Amino acid sequence: MKELPVAKLYPEMILAQNVLCPHTQTLLLKEGVKITETHIDLLRTRSVKTVWINDQYTLTVDIKKITSREIENLLLAQITQFAPNRIEANTSDEMIRVSQTAQAIAKDIAIDPAVVRFCTEMKLMNSDLLYNHCVNTCALSLLVAGAMGLGKTNMTVIGTGAILHDVGLCEMPHLLTVAQRNKQEEKLWQEHPQYGYYFAQEAGIRKEICELILYHHEYWNGSGYPKQLSGSNIPLGARIIAVCDGYDSLICRDKYPRYQAIEYLYGSGGILLDGEIANVMCNSLAVYPLGSVVRLSTGEVGVVANVRQNLGPRPIVHIYYNHLNKPYTTPREINLGKELTVFIKEIL
Known part of the structure; x- marks a missing residue:
């Protein structure tokens, strides 16, 4: 796509953007129109100076639209992996309903402008690990929230908080590849929930979602960060995200076998994690997907x-x-x- 003066236009070119009259702001020609001599004359008489066109050397790509479609596809794949709605899978009726609700919410999350913006930033950081982790955590959080009987509104808030929970790490990409963080790096790492909270606030994201981003590293026993909240003082959504975040980090980043990751969740219940939520996660979802x-x-x-x-x-x-x-x-x-x-x- 490039901008050309009307004087340099010729028939067969394709408009890349709508053309408005500079005087009245009414639509003259629509995006995608193949230009003719009549169109060129119209543009001259209406005093249009330049237009945007596609040519054989330029491909128009909307990165955010691509990211939005990809988010939806990844979320739906993860949801149906952990809660398959196929008869032969013998999925419980309740989890089939949860899966269907989660899939509908996932489609809404995937077109949320703030979600698309931040996920695009993660992709442009060249960090598929972070991007995929956030998507996986979202899918798991939607299912766990649904399995706990939460409604669509709460599931949407939790799912949105989950997919954005690590957005603060966009401020410290160099730490994503550090295997063993030193004290200074660990101190900076522990600030990522606050960075994420501020980024989300500035983007106009709802307060309850921002708080889930801020508190997703608070631990049940009060040893977490940044506020050292404990027990039920930690928002329920943040506790759900903590369980799902921990599980996906273990199996995807740390390469734990799934049975060891499950053992970690059980063992951390009542200490670092909410034990009830850990039990729901372990007992309600198909940890090993059908056909594995x-x-x-x-x-x-x-x-x-x-x-x-x-x-x-x-x-x-x-x-x-x-x-x-x-x-x-x-x-x-x-x-x-x-x-x-x-x-x-x-x-x-």
């Missing part, structure tokens, strides 16, 4: 065939290979909800 190829603690390899009414980390698995990676003549089924000494060790 997994290795069990026995060394055997199989496929998640049924999420057992969304009972967290213990689905039904069809086993195809033994511990030596040799195929069984006849695959067998194991219900991890009953075989409590066996667990999923990793997703392959």
Whole structure:
């Protein structure tokens, strides 16, 4: 797309923007119109000096529109992964309803101008890790909030706070790749909720959403930051985001096996995290997505065939290979909800 004087226009060029009359501000020609000699004469008589056109060397790309579509696609993929609404998945009726509500809200969040703006900034930082983490945390938070019986309004607030919870890290991109932060770096890192809060405020985002960004690193026992809030003094939405943020950070950034991440959530309940929310997260969502190829603690390899009414980390698995990676003549089924000494060790 480039701006050209009317004197340099010729037929077959394509308008890249609407053209308004400079005197009356009425629409003369619409975006996308293929210019003719008649159009050029019209522009001259109306004293239009320049117009924006597309040419063969220029591709018009709206980065924010692309980001918005991508946010929606990623959110929907994550939501249906953790709460599949397919009959063969054996998802509970309640979680199917939650999943459908979460998907509808996700579409609204994906077109929120502030969300698109900040997510675009994350992408332009060349930090897919941060961007994807925020999207994942949003999807999980929507599902957990829904599983806790919260309504659409509260789910929307929590989902928006979740997708923006780490926006303050845009101010300190150099820390995203630091494996072991020193004291000075850790002090700066702990300021990112405040940065995010101020950015969100300046963008005109609702106060209750800004507060979720500010308090998402507060811990149940009061050892968090920035205000050292504890227990129920921490807003419910911030407690939900903390659980989902922690889980996704463990499996995506720190590369924990999912069973270890689940153990961390259970172990942190009542200490760092709200134990009730951690239980909802672990017990309501399909931690291992339907169709995942997994290795069990026995060394055997199989496929998640049924999420057992969304009972967290213990689905039904069809086993195809033994511990030596040799195929069984006849695959067998194991219900991890009953075989409590066996667990999923990793997703392959």
